[in-house]
Amino acid sequence: MALDRNSIERRDFPAARRGYDPDEVDRHLREISEQVDQIQSAQLDAPAQAAPTVAAEAADQVRTIVEAAERSASDIADRAEGEARKITDEASRAARESRERSDAESAAQIRRVEEAAAQMLQRAESVDQEVTRLLDDIRAASDNIVGTLKGGASSLQSDLEGIRSGLGEISDVEQPEAQPEPEPEPEPEPEPEPEPIEEEEIIEEEEEEPAPAAGEGSEGARLIALNMALNGTSREETGAYLEENFDLDDREAILDDVYSRVG
Known part of the structure; x- marks a missing residue:
């Protein structure tokens, strides 16, 4: 990795939730960049004979700083990944529990609907049986009424036929047969006038006439x-x-x- 400010302060790290504060990390990297710049400036200003020693020391310091920075970045990434994994696990567990709870509630609701449907079917069967029984009773009562009416009609018809036959006999009795007119008889000789009959005798004769049965x-x-x-x-x-x-x-x-x- 090049030891310049752009390489040290780069911001193309993977984003993660719940890591270190980005502002603090940027500040730390800026300090490292400043120290590297100071070391590089000191190397340019030092005498030629001291250059190898100073350069070696500067290289060691830079390497140490870079390694620390890499470790810090690695720790930040690990912590961020751990936090992300923890959040993901919690979200998965919550979703699973919610799904299980929803499944349990759905099963309970389905069970209640099935029980209500079974009760309605049982009630419908009871009503159907009751209606069938009532219809049977009505049919039986109707048959009895029809039979009674038929019997009464037959009896009344018989009575009417008997009455009509009796009326015919009475008509025959009340209407005497026509008789031929008698031939005129010779006028009889006048008889002597009868003696007047008293009113009491007429009443007695009327009382003696037999009354019809x-x-x-x-x-x-x-x-x-x-x-x-x-x-x-x-x-x-x-x-x-x-x-x-x-x-x-x-x-x-x-x-x-x-x-x-x-x-």
Whole structure:
């Protein structure tokens, strides 16, 4: 290495963190450069005979100074490298711990999400089972209602057919067959006027006439009322008809029964 100021005070060393203070190092190198300059000036000013001895001593001093400077620079580089390695190791360890912590937190979060999903699936299965059970109950109830309605409709149809057949028989009984008109008979001889009959005797004869059987009148009235109800006749009109044509004690009961069946 050349022993001049530029070589001693050079600044092309590798940069490192946490080393010696650069200003202090520069100051130290400047002092070395000044001492080297002084030695070189003394060599130029010394007599010729003393030149070899002075030159040798100066060379030794310069060599010592340079070696010290190189050792200082080497120590500075080693310390800087050690500090840099320490900082790098700490940064790597911190990054590794942070990554491990993040992995642990991510695993815990994933586990919580999986548990929540499992609970939701279990709840959905429970709801599905409950809905299925309710649908089965509704289907069973619907089948029972439909069966009951069908049975009631069949029974009502049978009753209506029986009522219609009974009404047909009553119509046949109420409408007598047409008879041929009798041939005119010769006028009879006038009879003597009958004696006047007292009012009391007429009342007694009317009381002696047999009343129609209550059972036969009630059943006929029931059939007629049912036929009128099926044809859409109101309850009041049917009741008025029964009152005019039948002597009934249970007219309201018959109307209640008939119109409750017809609905």
